[in-house]
Amino acid sequence: MKYLIACLGNIGPEYLLTRHNVGFLVADRLAGTYETKFSMERLAYHAEIKHKGRQIHLIKPTTYMNLSGKAVNYWMKDLKIETENILIVTDDIALPYGKLRLKPKGSHGGHNGLRNIEEVLGGNSYARLRFGVGDEFAKGRQVEYVLGNFEGAEYEQLPEYLDRAGEMILSFCTQGIQPTMNKFNQ
Numbered sequence: 001m002k003y004l005i006a007c008l009g010n011i012g013p014e015y016l017l018t019r020h021n022v023g024f025l026v027a028d029r030l031a032g033t034y035e036t037k038f039s040m041e042r043l044a045y046h047a048e049i050k051h052k053g054r055q056i057h058l059i060k061p062t063t064y065m066n067l068s069g070k071a072v073n074y075w076m077k078d079l080k081i082e083t084e085n086i087l088i089v090t091d092d093i094a095l096p097y098g099k100l101r102l103k104p105k106g107s108h109g110g111h112n113g114l115r116n117i118e119e120v121l122g123g124n125s126y127a128r129l130r131f132g133v134g135d136e137f138a139k140g141r142q143v144e145y146v147l148g149n150f151e152g153a154e155y156e157q158l159p160e161y162l163d164r165a166g167e168m169i170l171s172f173c174t175q176g177i178q179p180t181m182n183k184f185n186q
Helices: 019-033 065-079 112-121 142-146 152-174 177-184
Strands: 002-007 039-041 044-051 054-061 086-092 100-103 127-132
Touching: 002 019, 002 065, 002 152, 019 044, 019 054, 019 086, 019 127, 019 142, 019 152, 044 065, 044 152, 054 065, 054 152, 065 086, 065 112, 086 112, 086 152, 100 152, 100 177, 127 152, 152 177
Parallel strands: 002 054, 002 086, 086 127
Antiparallel strands: 039 044, 044 054, 100 127
16 A cells, blocks of 8 residues: 655755744654655655555655645656545644644645645545644734744654654554544544
């Protein structure tokens, strides 16, 4: 069985530890656990891990957040992976910091990366793992907030949440979405 895990973020060192890049951080942490490195390929950095008989393809799109659908669509077709075996990992300001929520489908909720994926794939019936980054920003400061770095206690707690997200990804690939939601969604 093959799975595509598309972890959203923006390329470039200036985005490395930003809230909007949490998808990339999840991918890097999971790949590091398997001592796998990413290689630059078409429209994304790509790494493959094997876990309990599953081929798990991690991608970090190089299209920037707002054009994530282009990379997801390309890799789906190239690897011949069905929509039910795709998981999008993204930040979410509607969830408190560190809260992780797996959903089988849903709206983009104003997230430009999810909006673009929805447009390109022609619907919203794909699983997503939403990583809460909180909403501690003043009115009109959302962009500044999500493009800001994790700081203080957030930064200290980050490894724990990244590991938990990795566990959820592996569970999604081996146990399926419903058992994973039952186990991990709070």
